[in-house]
Amino acid sequence: MLSPQLESPQLATDLRDLAQDIVRRAMNGGATAAECVVREGDEFSTLVRLGQVETLKESGSRSIGVRVFRGQRAANTHSSDFSRDSLDRMVKSALELSKITSEDPFGGIPEASQLGQISGDLDLYHEDVYSLPGPQRIDYARRTEKAALDFDPRIKNSEGGSFDAATGHKVLANSHGFVGEYRRSYCSMAAVPIAQAEDGSMQRDYWFSVARTLTKLESPEQVGRVAAERTLRRLGARKVKTAHVPVIFDPMVATSILEHIFEGVNGDSVYRGASFLAGKLGQKIAGENVTIIDDGTIPGGFGTSPFDGEGVPTRQTLVVERGVLKSYLLNTYTAKKLGLATTGNASRGLAGTPGIGPGNYFLQPGLRTPKQMIGDIKEGLYVTEFLGHGANLVTGDYSRGASGLWVSGGEFAYPVEEITVAGNLKEMFLNISEIANDLEFRGAVAAPTLRIDGLTVGGE
Numbered sequence: 001m002l003s004p005q006l007e008s009p010q011l012a013t014d015l016r017d018l019a020q021d022i023v024r025r026a027m028n029g030g031a032t033a034a035e036c037v038v039r040e041g042d043e044f045s046t047l048v049r050l051g052q053v054e055t056l057k058e059s060g061s062r063s064i065g066v067r068v069f070r071g072q073r074a075a076n077t078h079s080s081d082f083s084r085d086s087l088d089r090m091v092k093s094a095l096e097l098s099k100i101t102s103e104d105p106f107g108g109i110p111e112a113s114q115l116g117q118i119s120g121d122l123d124l125y126h127e128d129v130y131s132l133p134g135p136q137r138i139d140y141a142r143r144t145e146k147a148a149l150d151f152d153p154r155i156k157n158s159e160g161g162s163f164d165a166a167t168g169h170k171v172l173a174n175s176h177g178f179v180g181e182y183r184r185s186y187c188s189m190a191a192v193p194i195a196q197a198e199d200g201s202m203q204r205d206y207w208f209s210v211a212r213t214l215t216k217l218e219s220p221e222q223v224g225r226v227a228a229e230r231t232l233r234r235l236g237a238r239k240v241k242t243a244h245v246p247v248i249f250d251p252m253v254a255t256s257i258l259e260h261i262f263e264g265v266n267g268d269s270v271y272r273g274a275s276f277l278a279g280k281l282g283q284k285i286a287g288e289n290v291t292i293i294d295d296g297t298i299p300g301g302f303g304t305s306p307f308d309g310e311g312v313p314t315r316q317t318l319v320v321e322r323g324v325l326k327s328y329l330l331n332t333y334t335a336k337k338l339g340l341a342t343t344g345n346a347s348r349g350l351a352g353t354p355g356i357g358p359g360n361y362f363l364q365p366g367l368r369t370p371k372q373m374i375g376d377i378k379e380g381l382y383v384t385e386f387l388g389h390g391a392n393l394v395t396g397d398y399s400r401g402a403s404g405l406w407v408s409g410g411e412f413a414y415p416v417e418e419i420t421v422a423g424n425l426k427e428m429f430l431n432i433s434e435i436a437n438d439l440e441f442r443g444a445v446a447a448p449t450l451r452i453d454g455l456t457v458g459g460e
Contacts, residue, residue: 015038015040015169015171015181016171016173016179016181018038018064018082018171019036019037019038019064019171019172019173019179020036020173020179022034022036022064022066022087022090022091022173023035023036023066023173023174023175025087025088025091026066026068026091026094026095026175027175029091029092029095030070030095031068031069031070031095031098031175032069032070032071033068033069033108033109033174033175033176034066034067034068034069034109034174034175035066035067035109035172035173035174035175035310035311036064036065036066036067036172036173036174037064037065037170037171037172037348037350038062038063038064038170038171039061039062039063039064039168039169039170039171039350040060040061040062040063040168040169041060041061041166041167041168041169042058042059042060042130042166042167043057043058043059043060043061043164043165043166044057044058044130044134044137044163044164044165044166045057045162045163045164045165046137046138046141046162046163046164047141047160047161047162048138048141048142048145048160048161048162049145049158049159049160049161050145050149050157050158051142051145051146053138054160056138058134061080062080062082063078063079063080063350064078064079064080064082064087064090064350065077065078065079065349065350065351066078066090066091066094067094067109067353068091068094068095068098069098069107069108069109070095070098070099071103072103072104072105072107072108073098073099073100073101073102073103073104073107074098074101074104074107074108074353075094075095075096075097075098075101076094076351076352076353077090077091077093077094077097077351078090078350078351106333106336106337107333107353108332109174109175109176109310109311109332110176110310110311110312110332110342111176112176112177112178114312114332114342115174115176115178115307115311115312115313116178116307116311116312116313117180117306117307117311117313118297118306118307118313118314119306121299122182122297122299122300122304122305122306123212123299123300124182124183124184124185124212124300124304124305125167125182125183125184125185125212126185126212126213126214126215127185128213128214128215129165129166129167129185129186129187129212129213129214130165130167130185132165132214137163137165138163140163140189140220141160141161141162141163141189141220142161143161143220143221143224144161144162144163144189144190144191144220144221144223144224144227145158145160145161145191145193145224146161146224147191147220147221147222147223147224147225147228148161148191148193148224148225148227148228148231149193149224149228150224151193151224151225151228151229151232152195152228152232154195154196154197154232154235155193155194155195155228155231155232156194156195156196156202157193157194157196157202158191158192158193158194159192159193159194159204160191160192161189161190161191161192161220161224162188162189162190162191163187163188163189164186164187164188164189165185165186165187165188166185166186166187167183167184167185167186168183168184168185169181169182169183170182170183170184172307172309172311174311178311180306180307180311182305182306182307184212184305185212185213186210186211186212187210187211187212187213187214187217188208188209188210188211188217189208189209189217189218189220189223190206190207190208190209190223190227191206191207191208191223191224191227191228192204192205192206192227193205193206193224193227193228193231194231195228195231195232195234195235197235197236201235201236203231203234203235203237203415204231204234205227205230205231205234205384205385206227206230206231207223207224207226207227207230208223208442209222209223209442210302210442210443212300212302230384233405233412233415234384234403234415234417235415236414236415237403237414237415237416237417238414238415238416238417239416239417239418239419239459239460240381240406240416240419240457240459240460241459241460242456242457242458242459242460243379243456243457243459244454244455244456244457245377245379245380245381245455245457246377246380246381246433246451246452246453246455247380247381247382247383247421247451247452247453247455247457248370248373248374248377248380248381248382248383248407248449248450248451249383249447249449249450249451249452250382250383250384250404250449251438251439251440251446251447251448251449252384252385253383253384253385253386254363254447254448254449254450255443255445255446255447256386257428257429257432257447257450257452258292258361258362258363258445258446258447259445260391260393260398260425261277261286261292261319261320261429262329262358262361262445263275263393264276264277264393264425265277265319265325265327265328265329266328266329266356267328267329267330267331267334267335267337267338267340267345267356268334268355268356269393270328270334270338271334271337271338274393274394275393275394276393276394276395276396276425276426277325277328280325281325281326281327281328282324282325282326283324283325284323284324284325284430285320285323285324285325285426285429285430286320286323286429286430286432287323287429287430287431287432287433288322288323289322289323289366289432289433289434289435290320290322290323290363290429290432290435291318291320291321291322291363291364292318292319292320292361292362292363292364293316293317293318293319293361293362293364294316294317294319294329294343294345294358294359294360294361295315295316295317295359295360295361295362296308296314296315296316296344296345296359296360297314297315297316297359298359298360301359301360301441301444302360302441302442302443302444303357303358303359303360303361303443303444303445304359304360305359307344308331308344308345308346308347309331309346309347309348309354309355309357310331310332310342310346310348310354312332312342312344312346313344314344314359315343315344316359317329317343317344317345317359319361323430327343328340328343329343329345329356329358330342330343330345330356331345331346331347331354331355331356332346332354333353333354334356344359345357345358345359357444358444358445359444360441360444360446361444361445361446362439362441362445362446362447363435363439363446363447363448363450364435364439365435365436365437365438365439365448366434366435366436366437366448367437368434368436368437369436369437369438370436370438370448370449372436373434373436373449373451374407374410374411374412375410375411376410377407377410377451378408378409378410379406379407379408380406380407381402381404381405381406381407381416381419381421381457382404382405382406382407382412383402383403383404383421384403384404384405385402385403385404386400386401386402386421387400387401387402387403388400388401391425393425395424396424396425396426396427397424397425398421398422398423398424398425398428399420399421399422399423400420400421400422401418401419401420402419402420402421403415403416403417403418403419404416416459418459419457419458419459420456420457420458420459421455421456421457421458422455422456422458423452423454423455423456427454428452428454428455431452431453431454431455432450432451432452433451433452433453434450434451435448435449435450435451436448436449436450
């Protein structure tokens with residue numbers, strides 16, 4: 001299979017033609033509506049541990065899926081075999097299944113008037129991600145781990161340094177005449193060092209860099225150094241006594257708070273009544289300093305695409321404005337269920353009905369630095385890691401295992417572990433007392449450092 005960066009114009013055209021042909025075949029077979037997704041991609045990953053290559057994987061894949069409607073009945077099938085016989089079986093199977101599935105009055109593809117895509121270059125694809133020779137990719141991983149191991153003699157071991165790269169090409173076509181496509185690229189590096197204290201106790205942590213192009217990755221030496229610093233600061237961790245104190249969330253864990261709000265505004269949870277934010281549109285759900293935006297149009301963003309999983313143009317949606325819930329995030333199905341309009345947040349694989357996914361979903365940053373924020377705290381907790389899942393989206397009850405750093409007199413005092421952070425999500429969002437200025441995207445969901453008051457830190 002040709003890699004996407006070597007893909008000929010003819011092959012790209014073939015994928016578009018193939019998707020449209022599958023839709024035609026489904027319609028000719030009796031479907032009242034149909035859509036087809038074709039995906040193609042390459043992936044590379046390597047893990048180097050203590051200087052030696054431990055894993056090395058390279059793969060390419062092509063797959064295709066079709067969803068057909070027969071009135072209010074729907075069915076879908078998919079295949080990784082592109083032979084004529086296999087594609088015929090795929091379409092025939094979907095059409096046969098659509099005769100016996102249950103009717104759903106809210107099913108269907110979007111109206112023709114809702115379909116479209118953002119024009120222009122969204123900066124999602126860079127050839128350099130896959131142009132790097134294999135030995136250099138391995139060298140990136142090796143250098144990342146070496147930088148961590150060489151940083152301090154207390155770094156005694158490692159779970160490895162890694163380098164990953166991937167490219168993908170997606171085509172979507174449907175029976176309203178929509179056909180769209182885009183390519184994406186991705187690369188990342190990470191290091192997971194292990195440090196040992198004098199008493200023999202060990203700690204691990206990690207750091208990583210991710211980008212659409214090699215030119216925007218942090219250097220391997222920078223990634224390894226930060227991974228080592230984060231690991232070393234955990235040495236000597238202890239428990240603390242149970243207390244009610246301000247809790248500061250490092251950006252890596254602050255995103256989890258944002259994800260709980262995403263789960264709460266997800267149209268699927270809302271219409272099922274499985275969200276504590278159901279029925280809260282227009283109401284105050286968070287502090288006035290909280291503004292949350294979902295924007296699938298940011299050039300180069302990890303959640304950016306010209307259209308969503310149903311062929312609806314992506315857009316910017318104001319989810320929470322100054323603490324007031326302004327919008328749920330919806331695909332066409334959940335929008336119909338709730339009597340609202342899609343927000344262009346449909347996400348889908350090859351099979352099944354579309355779900356709901358974020359664009360670039362983020363908490364607007366504040367004005368002060370994390371250091372200034374920490375400087376205000378006499379006694380408190382700075383969380384760097386959560387363990388397990390402990391949030392009930394129906395009631396809002398929240399309790400999670402955590403580790404981090406104790407703050408005393410406005411400075412980090414010592415590392416802590418084997419503690420819990422507990423509260424209720426409804427109150428937590430209202431008690432976000434400050435948001436720092438350090439917003440940085442390392443994925444589709446991003447949050448700055450934030451402070452929440454009124455939580456219980458459970459320890460001894």
